[in-house]
Amino acid sequence: MEVSVNVNGEDVTREIEPRLLLVHFLRDHLQLTGTHWGCDTSNCGTCVVWMDEEPVKSCTVLAAMAGGHRVRTVEDLEQDGELDPVQEGFIQEHGLQCGFCTPGMLMTARALLDRNPDPTEHEIREAISGQICRCTGYSMIVRSIQWAAQHESAVSLEPSTAGSAS
Amino acid sequence: MQVPAPFEYERATSIDHAIDLLERLGSEARLIAGGHSLLPMMRLRFANPEYVIDINDLADELGYIRVEGDHMHIGAMTRHRELLESDPLADVFPIFRDAEKVIADPVVRNRGTLGGSLCQADPAEDLSAVCSTLDASCVIRGSGGERIVSMHDFHRGPYETAVGDAEMLTEVRIPLRPNGSSAYNKVERRAGDWAVASAGASVWMDGAAIADGRVGLAAVGANTTSIEEVTSVLAGAAPSEELYERVGDIAAANCSPQTDMRGSAEYKRHLAKELTRRSLRTAVARATGQEA
């Protein structure tokens, strides 16, 4: 069957099997290998992408179900050569080690801050509780997201400093 | 790589279309909504439907939480996240928010639906217990029209509901009664895990006494949707720790937990009692305005 999906702002159409999982569609058909897979039971969260601006586990969505919808992956976080604050936060606060769970964490972090620009520590932990990291022990992921939250609100108060690192 | 066996994909454009597809395609067709029960089973090849009917385009039509007359109507496609976040729902039936906080995880809750959970009828699934605690009814539509089935009759056992092959659940209705409240407690080994055991309780007060009350359990047996002895003991009873203990004992006696990796049968039976007590205590406190 044919499926048309808007991926990272671009409409793509491909011929697929109905059973193709969205994660494999992204990785194998579109070569967007930033999204990963790590389990068979929708537990690990390394496959998290956005569908219609909401984080979803792309291993538990058929590519066919994404037809007509908007999908956003980690590759879309950087815009015009500028990193998203969540990406910068993960660098500044050592929120990644092997980097395998990181794209999923970044997508969830970005969605969280879009809805809740000043989350508490508990709200951050809750937001990422469906995703597993084996390397970091989570504290530094939390700090990374807090960094992004602080730097976004700092810049939003001082629009004239946009373009310089906060 | 665990991937589903081949199937044909159909997308429903309306409820009638979905039912029509179910009729035409027969028992080898399954509806998919959130997909977080069905797809994992298909990946492990425990479920191998020949046709998958995607009803997510019905999310607007069937995703709602609204009061109509003396019932709260919740559309079958309402997502877990919506059930969690709805303040009108939490104000009247706090048991939903209690349960949704500990159902799956936030990302899965963006997709999974009320209807999907109820129709999957996993014995450890929480919303069946929530709905039976609230004495809900289920609206099932087929080509012949609609029928309304009580939660007790809807949930028949593990993975078995009253929904027929060419039918779909469209709505859950919960009676609105004054002076009532509810609560839910669940023990899980880790966030996102299935329940080791859960218990929900609802009470409706008549002055200082409990006029009516219900308890629903999850993960402790085949079908624990309504325990009549609980309701008869609670009728007209004055709230007290002894009462909660007694109802807890009844709940524990009326379940059939199995020993597995989540816990021993004895432990689960203990939880049936302990969590029933806690849920009753909280429901009463909420109903009498002592707790938010």
Add this chain to the structure above:
Amino acid sequence: MTVTDEPQAADAAEERPIGFGRLLRKEDPRLIRGKGNFTDDIQLPGMLHLAILRSPMAHARIVSIDKSAAEAHPKVVAVITGEDLAAQGLAWMPTLSNDVQAVLATDKVRFQHQEVAFVVAEDRYSARDALELIDVDYEYLDPVIDVRKAMDADAPLIRDDLEGKADNHIFNFQTGDAAETDAVFAKADVVVSEEIVYPRVHPAPMETCGAVADVDSISGKLTLYCTTQAPHAHRTVYALVAGLPEHKIRIVAPDIGGGFGNKVPIYPGYVCAIVASLVIGKPVKWMEDRTENLVSTGFARDYIMQTDIAATNEGKILAVRTNVLADHGAFNGTAAPVKYPAGFFGVFTGSYDLEAAHCNMEAVYTNKAPGGVAYACSFRITEAVYCVERIVDALAYELNMDSAELRMKNLIKPDQFPYETKTGWIYDSGDYEPALRKAMDMAGYEELRREQAEKRERGELMGIGVCFFTEAVGAGPRKDMDILGLGMADGCELRIHPTGKAVVRLSVKTQGQGHETTFAQIIAEETGIPPEDIDVVHGDTDNTPFGLGTYGSRSTPVSGAAAALVARKVVDKAQIIASGMLEVSVADLEWKKGSFAVKGDPTKSVTIQDIAMKAHGAGDLPEGLEGGLEAQICYNPENLTYPFGAYICVVDIDPGTGEVKVRRFIAVDDCGTQINPMIIEGQVHGGLADGVGMALMEMIAFDEDGNCLGGSLMDYLIPTALETPDWETGHTVTPSPHHPIGAKGIGESATVGSPPAVVNAVIDALKPFGIRHADMPLTPSRVWEAMQGTATPPI
């Protein structure tokens, strides 16, 4: 909102140290963009996909295999069974412990999910479909699942493939002095005994194992992209096993999504991919799914340790004795130096000054997946430390003594180092008491004990768990330590280019530990070349020197030492070149990181970059000196290194449900000289989470038929951000006297030290119930059972 993509330095010197310090990671820019290159990201032209058919039974004879239907599948290119491999002598391969393991089963299957056949198809989905078309006829055999029954006279024989094998015994291991120990026990005031179980657990890195095998049919060269922590060791083993000449094998470990020891062994899947590519002449990819990872790849632990501790009434610990039953699964696949079949379990004497110690261990086969050494165990030190720290707490319980105080009384004193244990291990350096005091201060220990006393009066359950551990890492001196005959010495090569940039080539392979950053920092510290000017090359056997890879926290102690020493060689040569440039003798020069200056005249100086250009430039160099500015080294460590730590865990338990909440965790680590404190903190955090996982929820369990019950992440539970607290970390610094930069390594310390801290906290919380010991995993059900007095061991 815009943020530039290079981290801006508010204070360049602090934020971008040239050498040790908090340096942001060089590997991050690609990983946060989703531009990492993991094995499953690799797509080669014409690449095919391999899927493995696995046995549903734990123990069964293979009667017949009918692959005709699978071969007829239109997208299937090949179907290979054990019989096919046996015809080429490839059905069996050596393990890292001098045993043999089936690549594909030939006669019997010996654990559930053992490899039986494989399919190569055009795509992953078709390969999966084709597995169902292979028809295998099994004849059921009784399995050995209960390890306590493995040596029963009537136990089924598992390894009838081994000539003359008549039972399920693998080896006996002893260390320490049995007679001396028995004598000490005989005269002790107090003896406490417990059976201490460390259940089977699994490293479960987020990326599963896999490989892409690409045999060039013209040149005969195999390129294997593979999730391996030890590329060079793997290359040599393939050469020895598969008869491929070693110079025709290139192993490339790309980005690896976590290793934790899971990616040390050579798995049958890798060999299958190589064979497939050889036979078919196209690249073949095998990536295991999560179930395969959990049920068939190298598990960890699975020790039953019957342990006794002897002490005086005043709390002086005299001796520790343990009898261990070790379950190795169906094949002995433990990665352990040859002379150490039980790894470094000998450090079960812990951090205490003992009069005697003895261990007797029996290792046995069972019908379960092979493994044992994995999940950041430092070669069984997780088991050793858990054993001693649990029994010490049991002793504290019996003596009614505070567990921190008991430890403080018995810790080895600083003037006793280097300290030889009763089992022959020489701890290089340690200053234990300050670390424990620091942890207690950070925790507010006395205040916590007061709070606990108050809570106990109200029937609330609060626990404080202490653990003090000494690690032994950095394997190791080649005279003692080799794996399959390959000595554990590692090489390093450093080359400075004419314009003063550099490339360092490593023998180790990061899986998240940040080597691209820390090794650049080591070179920067020695040479003064900024880390961003240093390219770190690792993971590709064509481009890097030989070494034994990354595991057992050995990268910093071994390869880090090699890097420092090779840099010093380069600086030594640079000094000679500088002497020529400045026209003074070598002895008249003074080094200040990054440049040589004439003593007493700092205006006359040359930078390392100047020297590099001179080394390649026109004009003569000092007599006897060749051009270029590079060096290589093979570093043979003098000893292991001994990091240590003091951990304190605070838990609260719901008395009605047995649910354990980890409220706080304080970790003070000493890994000697710190290269990058940010990375060290990250390593510690990760290991601490492991401890919460193992203590409270992780276990690979089996039913009595040998069905593996931990085959998915729904069953094998790993902690999330909601189960883990905000870690509180601190450090002390006691350099290693024999390491060139005094560093000891940190990678596994927290995984070693945290499970005992959490378990000790839970048991401490249950003290009002008269509980002295209960085994992991302490799920709510198991905690509740302990409270009822009906606790049972997990195996």
